[in-house]
Amino acid sequence: MLKTYIIFLRGVNVSGKNLLKMADLQKALSDAGFEHVKTYIQSGNILLDSTYSKTETANRFAQLLEEKFQIKAPLFIYTPEELKKLNDENPFKKDLEPNKVFLAFLDAKPLDELTKKLDAINHGDEQYVLNDKVLYFYLPEGMGKAKLTVNYLEKKLAVLGTARNLNTIEKILSLSAD
The missing domain is CATH 3.30.70 (Alpha-Beta Plaits)
Known part of the structure; x- marks a missing residue:
């Protein structure tokens, strides 16, 4: 079953460090099997659908980020319901x-x-x-x-x-x- 997650990255595209084109990230995530991948502005805001649990989605996302882009960035993951509540x-x-x-x-x-x-x-x-x-x-x-x-x-x-x-x-x- 697909579950929607919202991911916020810390410290990408800030002061010339951890440069990451959102279009490249979006393609890499889609190629890795995540669905309906969307990004918003260049500061590391991602929406995607995943068949994995929240923890497994976060782990797979972090692994992809490091392997494909050589970026280790803390990420914060929420469901839309959790973010709406916050x-x-x-x-x-x-x-x-x-x-x-x-x-x-x-x-x-x-x-x-x-x-x-x-x-x-x-x-x-x-x-x-x-x-x-x-x-x-x-x-x-x-x-x-x-x-x-x-x-x-x-x-x-x-x-x-x-x-x-x-x-x-x-x-x-x-x-x-x-």
């Missing part, structure tokens, strides 16, 4: 600019003591809410001038993560419904 749980007002509201997907739940240290830092108008392995954040000045970047959060919380703004999340959810 999006629905976003604590920030829906009337905020969607390109300034982000979901950061984390590879682990941060330790409480690290979260408390982060809470003690003044981040000005930037806000965040941690919900298990997803950190929601709002950057009123946008990502370009932000203190709360993914790299900053990774260092403070000792986790790996990747973030997408609400525009991207909504588009991916829309593509998954097609």
Whole structure:
């Protein structure tokens, strides 16, 4: 039975590193037996259908990425239902600019003591809410001038993560419904 998965890659096509053409990835995934493969923009957003479990799909995807493209990049995999639930749980007002509201997907739940240290830092108008392995954040000045970047959060919380703004999340959810 085919199951749809959404995959977010961390650190591809950023600052000239881990360059990966989405069209090449799409073809490689299709050739490997994944179906209905779609990508959205160049930052590593992939939708595909798979006969494998979520874990096996993630493992096969990572293996293909390394073998075909020599890229080892953390990936975060969700079903459309899981991503929709995470999006629905976003604590920030829906009337905020969607390109300034982000979901950061984390590879682990941060330790409480690290979260408390982060809470003690003044981040000005930037806000965040941690919900298990997803950190929601709002950057009123946008990502370009932000203190709360993914790299900053990774260092403070000792986790790996990747973030997408609400525009991207909504588009991916829309593509998954097609």
